[in-house]
Amino acid sequence: MLNQKENRKLQAKSRFIRFLVLIVILGISTLLGILHQVLLTRPPVGVDALCPFGALESAYTLIATKTMLNKIATSSFLLLISTLLVAIFFRRVFCGLICPFGTLQELFGRIGKKIFRKKILIPKQIDRFLRYWKYLGLGLIVFFSAYTGTLVQRPYDPWVTYHHLSSSDLFSEFNIGFLILLFSLVGSLLYDRFFCKYLCPMGAFLALINKLSFFRIERNESTCIKCRACDRICPVNIEVSKEKIVHSPECINCNECVTICPVPDTLLITNRKKTRFFSPLAVLGITVLLFFIVISITSLTGNFQWTVQSLTEQVKIKGDFDPNLITGRMTFMEVSAASGIPKEIFLNEFRISEEDLSIPFKDLKNKYPFETENVREFLKQFIEK
Ligand code: SF4
Ligand code: SF4
Structure with a gap:
């Protein structure tokens, strides 16, 4: 058994390692997002294909039509499976130990604590009422994604917006997402994890299934000793010192x-029968290892999609040409090759030069009065005719 000093050292180390892991995951996902924006050939897949929630949005479409929603890939499903596997053991650890948008909010929370030295508190009744919003959001998003066959949440998603901060489409596609991102991060300076508490649909989904988990x-x-250190550190305002077991679905x-409690073996991560115990470091290690194993094995077998498929490859998989597959990084030449529509049609319709056929749409908009959306609309009408 550890004495108090050794226990405190181990706790500080656990907190440091947890935050380091979170920062590394945030760094990797940010880097992939930047590379997605700047690389023109074989860039990494977009943020939607690296988010487990995308798989949830696409689940109905996959079952009903055996195809995924546009921008979703096998990687989203593999990440959702990993998230569910760790959730069976350790509840919402995806939120507390993996999610890079949670980390971004936590980072702003730490900066805010240094600047303002205190946090604001929202009155309990208002807080309780607001926490139900994310469940409503989850229901609406899953229903309308299935109904419309599109990622309905995308323009409002602050994490997708974060990955498009340098994109020329930021204010045309993500103006509401930008406001939510701004509100969540600036709000996190004074109030921990605003988006997680009130708006995150993935958090709502994991909260709904957290009762199935083995450990708590x-x-x-x-x-x-009722020092309430646990209450003060909890980012989602659970009064741990009043609970015998932390049952709250809000716990991330x-x-x-556990790593702040000054009395050794007072807060324990254990199963219902109290026959197994895990330290916070062990939970972190198992969680990261599980994601690592799933991602490594499926990458080696070629099932984890890391890079964007060309339009022709996507059309081959889908079986037909869908103008919604067109993105700003594509060119008229690519569209012509994938759709079979002669390039002369584009030269006439958009009044561009031969050389412009090979320039991405997102760059053409600086030269011509049309955007990617106009190309999609034209193609939809052209195909209908
Ligand atoms: S009760 Fe609060 S501090 Fe403890 S694990 Fe849950 S969210 Fe974290
Ligand atoms: S559980 Fe630990 S941190 Fe929380 S009040 Fe009791 S002694 Fe303090």
Whole structure:
């Protein structure tokens, strides 16, 4: 058994390693997002294909039509499977130990704490009422994604917006997403994890299934000294010091309460029968390892999609040409090759030069009065005729 000093050292190390892992994941996903924007040949897949929630949005379409929604890839499904696997054991650890948008909010929270030295508190009744919004959002997003066959949440998604901050489409496609991103990050300076608490549909989904998990946090009432350090550190405002077992679906399983509790073995991560115990570091290690194993094996077998497929490849998989597959990085030449529509049609319709046929749409808009959306619309009408 550890003495108090050793325990404190181990807790500080656990908190440091957790934050380091979060920052590394945020760094990797940010880098992939930047490369997606700047590389023209074989760029990494977009943010939608690296988010497990995309798979949830696409689930109905996949079952009904055996195809995924545009911008979703096998990688989204593999990440959703990994998220569910860790959730069976350790509840919402995806939110507390993996999610890069949660980390971004936590980072702003830490900066805010340094600047303002305190956090604001929202009155309990208002807070409780607002927490239901994310469940409503989850229902609406999953329903309308299935109904319309598109990613309806995309223009409002702050994480997708974050990955388009340098894009010329930012204010044409993501103006609401930008406002939500701004509100979530600036808000996090004074109020922890605003988006996670009130708006995140993935968090809502994991909260709904968290009762199925084997492990939870338990408080030993006989050793607890009621210092309330656990309450103060909890980013989602759970009063851990009043609970025997942390049942709340709002708990994001960051385990910060466990690594701040000054009395050894007072907050424990354990199963229902209390026959197994895990340290916060072990939970972090198992969670990261599981994601790593799934991603590595499926990358080696070629099932984890890392790079964007060309339009021709996408058309081959889908079986027919869909103008919605067109993105700003594509060119008229690519569209012509994938759709079979002669390039002369584009030269006449858009009044561009031969050389412009090979320039991405997102760059052509600086030269001509049309955007990617206009090309999609033209093709939809052309195909209908
Ligand atoms: S109760 Fe503990 S593990 Fe859950 S969110 Fe709060 S600090 Fe994190
Ligand atoms: S931090 Fe530990 S000792 Fe302090 S109130 Fe919470 S559970 Fe009890």
